[in-house]
Amino acid sequence: MMRFKSAMALGAGLLLAGFAHASALExxxxxxxxxxxxxxxxxxxQVKGSTEAPKVSTPASGTFVFARPGKFIWTYSKPYEQVLQADGDQLFVYDKDLNQVTVKKLGDALGSSPAAILFGSNDLEKNFTLSEGGSKDGLEWLKAVPKGKDTSFEQINIGLRNGLPEAMELKDSFGQTSVLKFSKIEKNPALSATSFKFVIPKGADVFNN
Structure with missing residues (x-):
């Protein structure tokens, strides 16, 4: 048994070592x-302004879960409570303080959005031009530039380590960058068929866009 565990540990170590030397794209x-x-x-x-004197917002934090294609729940818990949830067809944005739900058609809009990188289909190069972004902060970075004109983002950078995304930088056309750090990522958890079904909260105002 000990020999089996040692072999497993060695195999895992070699796998991680392979990822450590793999490019961001790989x-x-x-x-x-x-x-x-x-x-x-x-x-x-949120980071605004120049690199010399940037203004950094109060951090927001929460949890996420996704299943390809186009299903996700992105939950902000601090400093405010908000949920962005997609069931593959529609996107629901729920603001708890206002008790308000905005419903949007997911459609093709997901294709060139940042969400598509983590939550969309496997055909990323259809909507993004991908290239290596070099090493920084111990991560290998991937640069993704949207091919479409219908997106407010000019560039998306993804930082990876040991085969997992640990950071994203979303640069928009207004000089603002959203910086995200990921942790405690669990791959392929058991999810039920109803995991992404959104239930309208009692008494909530609903707006369809």
Whole structure:
């Protein structure tokens, strides 16, 4: 048994070592191909202005879960409570303080959005031009530039380590960058068929866009 555990540990070590030397594109394609669903935690900050004197917002944090294609629940718990949930056809945005739900058709809009990178289909290169972004902060970075004109994001950077995404930088056309850090990622958890079904909260105002 000890010999089996040692072999398993060695195999895991070699696998991680392989990922450590793999390019960001190789790591990300491997992650996409092997991950049909995942969940984890995130911290998000907004950065405005120049690199010399940037203004950084109060961090927002929460949890996420997704299943390809196009199903996800992105939950903000601090400093405010908000849920973005997609069931594959519609996107529901729920603001708990206002008790308000906005419903949007998911459609093709997901294709060139940041959500498509983690939550969309495997055909990323259809909507994004992918290239290596170099090493920074101990991560290998992948650069994704949307091909479509119908997106407010100019560039998306993804930082990977050991075959998992640990960070994203979303740069928009207004000089603002959303910086996300991921942790406690669990690949392919058991999810039920109703995991992404949104239930309208009692008494909530509903707006359809």
């Amino acid at each position: 790591q990300f394609k491997s992650f996409v191909a092997s991950t049909k669903a995942a969940r984890g935690e995130f911290v998000q900050r």
